[in-house]
Amino acid sequence: MSDKQQADASLPNPVIPGFHPDPSICRVGDDYYVVCSSFEYFPGIPVFHSRDLFHWTQIGNALDRPEQLRLPADTPASGGIYAPTLRHHDGRFWLIVTNVTEGEGNLLFTATDPAGPWSDPIRLSEVPGIDPDLAWDEDGTCWCTIAGVSQVRIDPHTGEAFGPPRKLWSGAPGAKAPEAPHLYRIGDYWYLLIAEGGTERCHGVSIARGRTPAGPFEPCPDNPVLTHRGTDEPIQNTGHADLVQGPDGSWWLALLGVRPRGGTPGWHVLGRETFVAPVEWVDGWPVVGKVTSELPAPAWPLVPGPAEAVRDDFDLSELRPKWISLRDRPAELCTTKERAGWLTLRARGGSLDEPDVVFVGRRQQHLACEARTRIDPAEGRGGLAVRLDEEHHYEIEASEGEVRVLSRVGPLRTVVGSLAVPAGPVVLGVRIAPTPPRDARTGPDTVTLGVAEPDGTFTALGALDGRYLSTEVAGGFTGRVIGMYAATGTVHFDWFDYAQSNS
Numbered sequence: 001m002s003d004k005q006q007a008d009a010s011l012p013n014p015v016i017p018g019f020h021p022d023p024s025i026c027r028v029g030d031d032y033y034v035v036c037s038s039f040e041y042f043p044g045i046p047v048f049h050s051r052d053l054f055h056w057t058q059i060g061n062a063l064d065r066p067e068q069l070r071l072p073a074d075t076p077a078s079g080g081i082y083a084p085t086l087r088h089h090d091g092r093f094w095l096i097v098t099n100v101t102e103g104e105g106n107l108l109f110t111a112t113d114p115a116g117p118w119s120d121p122i123r124l125s126e127v128p129g130i131d132p133d134l135a136w137d138e139d140g141t142c143w144c145t146i147a148g149v150s151q152v153r154i155d156p157h158t159g160e161a162f163g164p165p166r167k168l169w170s171g172a173p174g175a176k177a178p179e180a181p182h183l184y185r186i187g188d189y190w191y192l193l194i195a196e197g198g199t200e201r202c203h204g205v206s207i208a209r210g211r212t213p214a215g216p217f218e219p220c221p222d223n224p225v226l227t228h229r230g231t232d233e234p235i236q237n238t239g240h241a242d243l244v245q246g247p248d249g250s251w252w253l254a255l256l257g258v259r260p261r262g263g264t265p266g267w268h269v270l271g272r273e274t275f276v277a278p279v280e281w282v283d284g285w286p287v288v289g290k291v292t293s294e295l296p297a298p299a300w301p302l303v304p305g306p307a308e309a310v311r312d313d314f315d316l317s318e319l320r321p322k323w324i325s326l327r328d329r330p331a332e333l334c335t336t337k338e339r340a341g342w343l344t345l346r347a348r349g350g351s352l353d354e355p356d357v358v359f360v361g362r363r364q365q366h367l368a369c370e371a372r373t374r375i376d377p378a379e380g381r382g383g384l385a386v387r388l389d390e391e392h393h394y395e396i397e398a399s400e401g402e403v404r405v406l407s408r409v410g411p412l413r414t415v416v417g418s419l420a421v422p423a424g425p426v427v428l429g430v431r432i433a434p435t436p437p438r439d440a441r442t443g444p445d446t447v448t449l450g451v452a453e454p455d456g457t458f459t460a461l462g463a464l465d466g467r468y469l470s471t472e473v474a475g476g477f478t479g480r481v482i483g484m485y486a487a488t489g490t491v492h493f494d495w496f497d498y499a500q501s502n503s
């Protein structure tokens with residue numbers, strides 16, 4: 001791209017679309033890394049790399065071994081892994097995170113390469129609460145700051161805490177949920193950045209500063225420094241942020257936001273996504289620019305990553321990092337090694353209504369998109385699903401000779417449609433399209449499930465209102481994941497296509 005072309009270009013925001021909440025960002029030289037929460041999914045904590053702050057490529061998942069990530073079968077949807085912080089100190093990457101599963105709590109991991117491998121967990125059994133942050137003083141003291149907002153000195157090598165956490169700051173009087181603290185030394189001050197107001201429409205970011213990492217902290221007179229509460233901005237719930245410097249020394253926030261659509265009250269279906277926003281410093285306080293869906297291209301060179309292939313042929317011995325499963329992924333139930341070039345899933349009893357369903361999916365990352373998969377159901381029953389949680393999913397399921405579209409919304413399970421098909425492999429598809437505005441009750445999008453014929457025609461068996469697979473209906477902290485599952489027996493998947501569509 002020429003300088004002139006770049007100056008005229010605008011770049012899409014969210015920079016990491018789809019269910020990628022609670023971003024923590026870390027710069028090391030010319031490289032940037034982001035990690036996000038992953039809740040009940042395994043592997044956990046997606047790790048992204050960028051050289052320009054705008055183009056991000058997933059390079060791994062930090063927690064990809066059962067010893068690092070314990071998610072028992074009774075882990076509820078939106079349980080598990082919350083809000084990591086990623087930092088680089090003393091030649092190593094440090095990742096601190098909460099697994100809200102009983103007996104887990106706050107855990108610390110280290111790596112020399114953020115793509116992995118990451119260490120086994122160091123347990124912080126004396127540090128309660130969620131949203132842990134790590135910061136090191138000039139003398140090497142390590143401070144762990146948690147939601148509330150409280151702080152305790154720790155030994156990051158052993159997990160030992162020196163005394164009980166001490167309350168630091170509660171944010172704006174009356175604002176609920178002071179959380180997501182991040183502590184930084186910038187210039188002459190230590191800055192304590194927090195989120196407050198809850199992760200819904202009232203979410204916001206506030207900041208305080210002090211002369212030492214332990215305070216006392218003086219709140220910014222212009223708090224919250226970022227919120228979209230009470231506005232008609234298309235990006236809502238903005239909060240849970242982390243500060244970083246761009247390649248030219250400019251300042252930026254990585255933050256979460258959502259894109260509600262449809263009538264009132266608005267439904268967001270992709271979960272909380274990772275956005276960036278520019279920051280300027282005025283009188284020693286950050287002033288956050290607008291969080292918009294397009295940002296002007298920066299002055300520094302853009303470094304786009306490799307374009308994601310539409311098709312995954314399951315031709316590698318391991319699944320690519322974008323693929324996530326529910327709670328665990330035993331090799332004997334999920335493998336690309338059994339039938340060359342196919343993904344084999346073996347059911348262990350549960351359907352998508354059950355927490356132990358054998359599922360492999362990827363985040364829905366575009367408001368308009370299409371996914372297809374070719375399934376061989378000769379030895380079992382399985383299909384293609386759009387999932388929010390056990391009680392909110394739509395799927396198209398194949399057994400030998402028949403395809404059915406099923407919907408689960410709250411306590412209701414419905415067979416939406418069915419079709420007799422010839423025996424043998426069949427291509428299942430889902431098309432997701434934003435709904436044109438009609439009236440105050442218009443849903444966010446329509447999810448159409450059907451069969452793709454060899455001649456390219458698509459036979460729709462059900463067109464369903466997407467609001468029932470939204471966070472406003474289902475609740476929780478995640479977003480839609482589209483993927484393959486086994487309901488009974490063994491099913492094989494030849495390939496999986498996912499692409500953004502135009503509508």
Ligand code: 6LW
Nearest residue numbers: 082083179180199240477
């Ligand atoms: C996270 C909290 C939050 O721990 O949501 O948006 C919680 N902020 O900081 C789960 O993602």
